[in-house]
Amino acid sequence: MDNFMFCSPTYFSFGKGMENSVGELVKKFGGSKVLVHYGSKSAEKSGLIDRVKASLEKEGIPYVLLGGVQPNPRSSLVYKGIELCRKENVDFILAVGGGSAIDSSKAIAGGVLYDGDFWDHHCGVPIEKALPVGTVLTIAAAGSEGSGNTVITHENGMLKRGCRTEILRPKFSVLNPELTCTLPAYQTACGITDILAHLYERYLTNSKNVEVTDRIIEALMLTVINQGKKVINDPFDYEARANIMWAGTLAHNNVCGVGRTQDWNSHALEHELSGLYDCAHGAGLAVVMPAMFKYVMEKNVMLFAQVAVRVWGCNMDFEHPENTALEGIEKLQEFLCYIGMPKNFKELDAKESDIPYLAHTLCYGNGRTGTVSGYIDITEDVAEKIYKLML
Amino acid sequence: MDNFMFCSPTYFSFGKGMENSVGELVKKFGGSKVLVHYGSKSAEKSGLIDRVKASLEKEGIPYVLLGGVQPNPRSSLVYKGIELCRKENVDFILAVGGGSAIDSSKAIAGGVLYDGDFWDHHCGVPIEKALPVGTVLTIAAAGSEGSGNTVITHENGMLKRGCRTEILRPKFSVLNPELTCTLPAYQTACGITDILAHLYERYLTNSKNVEVTDRIIEALMLTVINQGKKVINDPFDYEARANIMWAGTLAHNNVCGVGRTQDWNSHALEHELSGLYDCAHGAGLAVVMPAMFKYVMEKNVMLFAQVAVRVWGCNMDFEHPENTALEGIEKLQEFLCYIGMPKNFKELDAKESDIPYLAHTLCYGNGRTGTVSGYIDITEDVAEKIYKLML
Numbered sequence: 001m002d003n004f005m006f007c008s009p010t011y012f013s014f015g016k017g018m019e020n021s022v023g024e025l026v027k028k029f030g031g032s033k034v035l036v037h038y039g040s041k042s043a044e045k046s047g048l049i050d051r052v053k054a055s056l057e058k059e060g061i062p063y064v065l066l067g068g069v070q071p072n073p074r075s076s077l078v079y080k081g082i083e084l085c086r087k088e089n090v091d092f093i094l095a096v097g098g099g100s101a102i103d104s105s106k107a108i109a110g111g112v113l114y115d116g117d118f119w120d121h122h123c124g125v126p127i128e129k130a131l132p133v134g135t136v137l138t139i140a141a142a143g144s145e146g147s148g149n150t151v152i153t154h155e156n157g158m159l160k161r162g163c164r165t166e167i168l169r170p171k172f173s174v175l176n177p178e179l180t181c182t183l184p185a186y187q188t189a190c191g192i193t194d195i196l197a198h199l200y201e202r203y204l205t206n207s208k209n210v211e212v213t214d215r216i217i218e219a220l221m222l223t224v225i226n227q228g229k230k231v232i233n234d235p236f237d238y239e240a241r242a243n244i245m246w247a248g249t250l251a252h253n254n255v256c257g258v259g260r261t262q263d264w265n266s267h268a269l270e271h272e273l274s275g276l277y278d279c280a281h282g283a284g285l286a287v288v289m290p291a292m293f294k295y296v297m298e299k300n301v302m303l304f305a306q307v308a309v310r311v312w313g314c315n316m317d318f319e320h321p322e323n324t325a326l327e328g329i330e331k332l333q334e335f336l337c338y339i340g341m342p343k344n345f346k347e348l349d350a351k352e353s354d355i356p357y358l359a360h361t362l363c364y365g366n367g368r369t370g371t372v373s374g375y376i377d378i379t380e381d382v383a384e385k386i387y388k389l390m391l
Numbered sequence: 392m393d394n395f396m397f398c399s400p401t402y403f404s405f406g407k408g409m410e411n412s413v414g415e416l417v418k419k420f421g422g423s424k425v426l427v428h429y430g431s432k433s434a435e436k437s438g439l440i441d442r443v444k445a446s447l448e449k450e451g452i453p454y455v456l457l458g459g460v461q462p463n464p465r466s467s468l469v470y471k472g473i474e475l476c477r478k479e480n481v482d483f484i485l486a487v488g489g490g491s492a493i494d495s496s497k498a499i500a501g502g503v504l505y506d507g508d509f510w511d512h513h514c515g516v517p518i519e520k521a522l523p524v525g526t527v528l529t530i531a532a533a534g535s536e537g538s539g540n541t542v543i544t545h546e547n548g549m550l551k552r553g554c555r556t557e558i559l560r561p562k563f564s565v566l567n568p569e570l571t572c573t574l575p576a577y578q579t580a581c582g583i584t585d586i587l588a589h590l591y592e593r594y595l596t597n598s599k600n601v602e603v604t605d606r607i608i609e610a611l612m613l614t615v616i617n618q619g620k621k622v623i624n625d626p627f628d629y630e631a632r633a634n635i636m637w638a639g640t641l642a643h644n645n646v647c648g649v650g651r652t653q654d655w656n657s658h659a660l661e662h663e664l665s666g667l668y669d670c671a672h673g674a675g676l677a678v679v680m681p682a683m684f685k686y687v688m689e690k691n692v693m694l695f696a697q698v699a700v701r702v703w704g705c706n707m708d709f710e711h712p713e714n715t716a717l718e719g720i721e722k723l724q725e726f727l728c729y730i731g732m733p734k735n736f737k738e739l740d741a742k743e744s745d746i747p748y749l750a751h752t753l754c755y756g757n758g759r760t761g762t763v764s765g766y767i768d769i770t771e772d773v774a775e776k777i778y779k780l781m782l
Contacts, residue, residue, distance in 0.1 A: 001568075001633040003406025008399055014650065015394025177392075211617060212634045212641075215610035223603040242392040243603045246650075250603075255646070259405065259637075 001210045001259035008253045010146050011172040014246065016238075018174045019051055019136050022094065023059035029132055029171040031092025033062050035085050037105045038096040039069035043138065048179065052096055052136060064088050069097060072274065072281075073104040075154040078118055081108035085131070095135040095170075098191075099142025102135050106150035106168040109133045122152055122161040123367075130167045136174040139183060140245040141191030141282065143198055143252020145173035159366060160271055175249065177241035185232060189339040190282025192228040192244065196221060196332075197266055197285045198251040204296070204375040207260035209303060217256045220247045221311045225335055232339045265374035266292055269386060272358045272365075279348055286341035287348050290333040291389035294326070296376050301325050345390050352391055359383035392601045392650035399644045401537050402563040405637065407629075409565045410442055410527050413485070414450035420523055420562040422483025424453050426476050428496045429487040430460035434529065439570065443487055443527060455479045460488060463665065463672075464495040466545040469509055472499035476522070486526040486561075489582075490533025493526050497541035497559040500524045513543055513552040514758075521558045527565040530574060531636040532582030532673065534589055534643020536564035550757060551662055566640065568632035576623060580730040581673025583619040583635065587612060587723075588657055588676045589642040595687070595766040598651035600694060608647045611638045612702045616726055623730045656765035657683055660777060663749045663756075670739055677732035678739050681724040682780035685717070687767050692716050736781050743782055750774035 013025060026034055036052060043049050044067070056063050066081055084090070085108060095105035109131040111118030121127050137145045144150070148169045151162040180188070199217050224247050230240040250256065266288050273284040297304040305321040308314040308328025317323040333343055342348045363370050363380045372378040378386070404416060417425055427443060434440050435458070447454050457472055475481070476499060486496035500522040502509030512518050528536045535541070539560045542553040571579070590608050615638050621631040641647065657679050664675040688695040696712040699705040699719025708714040724734055733739045754761050754771045763769040769777070 001406070001630060001637070003409065005402065005404055007402040011396065011398040013396055015392070018394065208630070210630065210634060212611065212614040212638045215614050216607060216641075219606035219610040220603065223606050226602060239392060239599070239601065242650075243601060246392070247603045250607075250646070255641070259633075 002207050002261070004258045006254065006258045007166065008146065008169075008255065010170050010253070012146070012175055012249065013172060014175045016176060016178055018176045019048065019179070020055055022052055022134070022136055022174055023055035023057070023061055025134060025172045025174070026056065026061055026092055026094060027059050029092070029134060031061060031094075031132065031134070033088065033090050034064075034092045034094050035081065035088070035090045035108070036063050036065050036094050036096060037069065037081060037101055037108065038067050039101045040097070043067075043096055046182065048096065048136070048138070052094070063094075064090065069101045069104045071100050072153045072160065072278075073100040073107075075119060075152055075156075078104055078107045078111060078152060082111040082118060085112045091131060093131055093133045095133060096138065098137065098139035099144040102133075102137075102142070102144040102170070103150040103152060105133050105135070106130075106144070107152050107163075110163075110168060119154055122154070122163045127163070127165045127167050132171045133168065134172045134174075135170050136176075136179075137245070138179045139187060139191050140180055140241070140248035141194040143195070143248055145170055145175065146249045146253035158275065160275055161366060173249070175245050177238055177245045180241050180245060181236050181238070183235070185235065185340060186280070188231060188235065189341055190280045191248065192224055192339060193282035193286045193336060193341055195224050195244070195248045195251045197289060199224075199256060200289060200293075201263045201266060202257040202260070203307060204263040204303070205260040206375065210259055213256060213259060214306070218307065218310050220251050220256065221307070223247045225311070228335070228339055263375040265372060265376065265378055268362060268372045268374065268378070269383070272362045273348065273350060275361075276354060276358065277348065277350055283342055283348060286336040287344060287350075287390050290329050290336075290343075292386050293329045293332070294389055295386045297322070297325050297329065299376060304328055350390075355384055355387045358387055393598050393652070395649045397645065397649045398557065399537060399560075399646065401561050401644070403537070403566055403640065404563060405566045407567060407569055409567045410439065410570070411446055413443055413525070413527055413565055414446035414448070414452055416525060416563045416565070417447065417452055417483055417485060418450050420483070420525060422452060422523065422525070424479065424481050425455075425483045425485050426472065426479070426481045426499070427454050427456050427485050427487060428460065428472060428492055428499065429458050430492045431488070434458075434487055437573065439487065439527070439529070443485070454485075455481065460492045460495045462491050463544045463551065463669075464491040464498075466510060466543055466547075469495055469498045469502060469543060473502040473509060476503045482522060484522055484524045486524060487529065489528065489530035490535040493524075493533070493535040493561070494541040494543060496524050496526070497521075497535070498543050498554075501554075501559060510545055513545070513554045518554070518556045518558050523562045524559065525563045525565075526561050527567075527570075528636070529570045530578060530582050531571055531632070531639035532585040534586070534639055536561055536566065537640045537644035549666065551666055552757060564640070566636050568629055568636045571632050571636060572627050572629070574626070576626065576731060577671070579622060579626065580732055581671045582639065583615055583730060584673035584677045584727060584732055586615050586635070586639045586642045588680060590615075590647060591680060591684075592654045592657060593648040593651070594698060595654040595694070596651040597766065601650055604647060604650060605697070609698065609701050611642050611647065612698070614638045616702070619726070619730055654766035656763060656767065656769060659753060659763045659765065659769070660774070663753045664739065664741060666752075667745060667749065668739065668741055674733055674739060677727040678735060678741075678781050681720050681727075681734075683777050684720045684723070685780055686777045688713070688716050688720065690767065695719055741781075746775055746778045749778055
C-alpha cells in the first residue's frame with residue numbers, strides 16, 4: 001500500500017426530509033449571508049427551493065438566489081456568481097442540485113476571495129482560501145458533494161478543466177434520497193454509470209492492488225449494480241435510491257482511492273465525447289468503459305478476472321483467465337444497456353469520421369503535450385484504437 | 392435506511408515513517424505545548440518515543456511526557472494527566488500507543504477544560520469542550536484513532552464506563568503499519584478479533600439491513616480474515632499489517648454503522664469477563680462472539696446465512712438455511728482458534744461457577760436496571776444461558 005493522507009471532513013446529513021434543516025446546518029458552519037446556487041427549473045417547480053428558503057428564513061439567515069447552472073457548468077455563470085457574492089457580502093455558498101450546481105458553487109467559492117481571474121485555479125494556481133460551501137444533493141452521480149473537485153467549462157474555447165483542493169470540500173451535504181425519485185430514468189442511469197466509473201478509475205491502479213481497498217470498491221460496485229436494477233424498475237424504491245446515493249458519495253470521497261495511483265483514462269476519453277457532442281457524461285462513460293477496458297485488460301488480466309468473479313458473478317476460467325476478464329467486461333456492458341445506456345458510437349450519435357479529431361484534441365488539447373497518463377499512457381494512435389473499439 | 396448524520400473529520404497520515412512528521416501535524420492542528428501520553432515501555436525501548444520527541448523538537452514544540460497507561464486504562468492516571476496538563480499549560484494531547492493510550496488521552500483532553508470531576512463525562516454529563524487530541528497508533532484493534540469514544544475504568548469500584556462525543560475525535564492519527572510488526576502474536580490476534588467484533592456489532596442491526604453498509608462490512612471482514620491469516624504466519628508482512636490497520640480504523644469510524652441500530656451485546660458480555668478475569672479484551676470477545684451468535688441467530692437466520700456465504704465461503708443450504716448460518720459461526724470460531732484465540736471458558740481461565748455473578752453484574756452493574764439492550768434484550772437469565780454456551 002502506498003503511503004497516503006486521507007481526510008473526509010464533510011458532515012453528511014442523510015435521509016428523508018433533511019433539507020428542511022439546511023438553515024441550521026448553514027448556521028452551524030458559520031454562514032450569515034447565503035448564495036443559493038442551483039440549476040434546473042425542476043428544483044423550483046418541485047418546491048425544493050421553497051423548502052430551502054423557508055429553512056434559511058426560519059434561522060433568520062438572509063440569502064440571494066442564482067439559478068441557471070447548466071450541465072457541464074460554464075464560466076460565465078461563475079463570473080456572475082462571484083460578482084453577486086461580492087456585491088451582496090455573501091459568506092456561504094449553498095449548492096442545490098447535482099454535480100454541476102455543486103461544481104459551479106465551488107468555483108464561485110474559490111473566486112470570491114481571489115483577486116485574479118478564478119480560471120487561474122483551473123490552470124494550476126492553487127486556491128488558498130475559499131468561502132465555505134454546503135450542498136443539497138438532487139442526483140446521485142458526480143460525488144462532488146463529498147469531494148474537493150470542481151470541473152468548469154470556459155466558454156472561451158469551451159475548455160473543460162478540473163481543479164482539486166481540500167479547501168473546496170463541502171462543509172456539509174444534505175443527502176435526501178427522496179429528492180432523486182422523480183429524476184428521469186435516463187438521468188438516473190447516467191448517474192449510476194458515473195458512480196461505476198468513479199469506482200473503476202480507482203480499481204485500475206499501477207500500484208499494488210490492496211485487498212482492503214479492492215474489496216470496498218467491489219462492495220460499492222455490487223451495491224450500485226443490484227440497486228441500480230431495482231431503481232430502473234421502480235423509480236420510487238426509496239431503499240434502492242438511498243443505497244445508490246450513499247454509494248455514490250463514498251465512491252468519490254476517495255476512501256476508495258487511498259494508497260494507490262488512480263486511472264482516470266475513462267474520464268479523459270469521455271470528456272472529448274461530451275465536449276464534441278454535448279452528450280451526457282454518464283452516457284459517454286457507458287460507451288468508453290467497455291472499449292477501454294478491453295484495450296487495457298491484457299496489462300493485468302488477473303485484476304479484470306478478479307472483478308469479473310467477485311462483482312459480475314463470472315466463473316473463473318483457470319486455464320484461460322483472459323476469458324473470465326473479458327466476460328466481466330461484457331457483463332458490465334450488458335448491465336449498462338439494461339439500465340438504458342448507449343453501447344456504441346452510433347447510439348451516442350457520435351461519428352467514426354471524428355475519431356482522428358477526438359484523439360488529437362484528447363492528446364493535445366487542454367495544454368497536454370501528446371500523452372494522457374493513467375492506467376496506461378494514451379497517445380494519439382492509442383486513443384484512435386480505443387475510440388474505434390466503440391464503433 | 393434510517394436517517395443518519397456522519398462526519399469523520401480525522402486527518403489520517405498513513406504509511407512508513409509517518410511518525411517522523413508528527414511535529415508538523417501537531418503544528419498544523421494548533422498545538423503549542425504537548426502532553427505525550429503513552430503506555431508500555433516498548434514504545435520507549437523501540438525508539439518510537441525518541442522519534443516522536445525529535446519530531447516535536449524539530450518544530451520547536453515543547454512537551455511533557457506521561458507514560459504508564461495500562462490496558463483497560465485507569466482513572467488515576469487520567470487525574471494525574473489532567474493535573475499535569477493544567478500545571479504545564481498543555482494545549483494538545485498526543486497519544487502514542489493503542490486504544491488504551493488513546494482513550495486515556497481523550498479522557499484527559501475532556502477533563503482539563505472541565506471544572507468538575509472528569510468521571511462525570513462517563514456518567515452522562517456531556518463534554519462541551521476538550522483539548523485537541525492526536526495519535527500515533529501502535530496496534531490495530533480498538534479503532535479509537537478514528538472514533539469519538541473513550542472507555543475508562545474507575546479504580547473506585549473498578550467501574551468500566553464509556554463516553555462518546557464528536558468533540559473527542561482525534562484531529563489526526565498517524566498510522567504506520569511498521570510499528571505493529573513487532574507486536575507479539577497474541578496481541579496481534581486480539582486486535583484482529585476486536586476489529587471483527589466491531590464489524591459484527593454493526594452487522595447485527597434491528598433496522599433493515601441495507602446492502603451498501605452490509606457489503607462494506609463484509610469487505611472489511613474478508614480483508615481482516617485473509618490478511619489476519621497472513622500476518623499470523625509472517626508478522627513482518629507489511630502489506631498484511633497495512634490492510635489490517637486501515638480496516639481496523641474503518642471498522643470503527645462508523646462508516647460501517649450509519650443508517651442502522653447497532654448491537655454491542657458482544658462487547659457488553661465481554662466487559663464482564665475482562666472485568667473479572669483481567670483477560671485481554673480481544674480474547675474475551677473470541678469466546679463471547681460464537682456463543683452469543685448461536686444464541687441469537689434464530690432472530691434472523693438469513694442474515695447469519697448471508698455472512699456465512701459471503702464472508703465465510705459457506706455453500707447456501709436453501710432447504711435449511713439455519714445450517715448455513717451455524718456453519719458460518721463455526722467458521723468464525725475456527726478462524727479465531729487458528730490465529731491463537733481461546734474458544735471457551737476453560738481456555739480463558741474463566742469459571743462456570745462465576746456465571747451467576749457475571750450475569751448479575753452485567754444486568755445490574757454500571758447503573759443498569761436488569762436489561763442490556765442491543766440486537767436482543769439481555770436479561771439475567773438470558774445472560775446465564777449465553778455464558779453457558781461458552782463452557
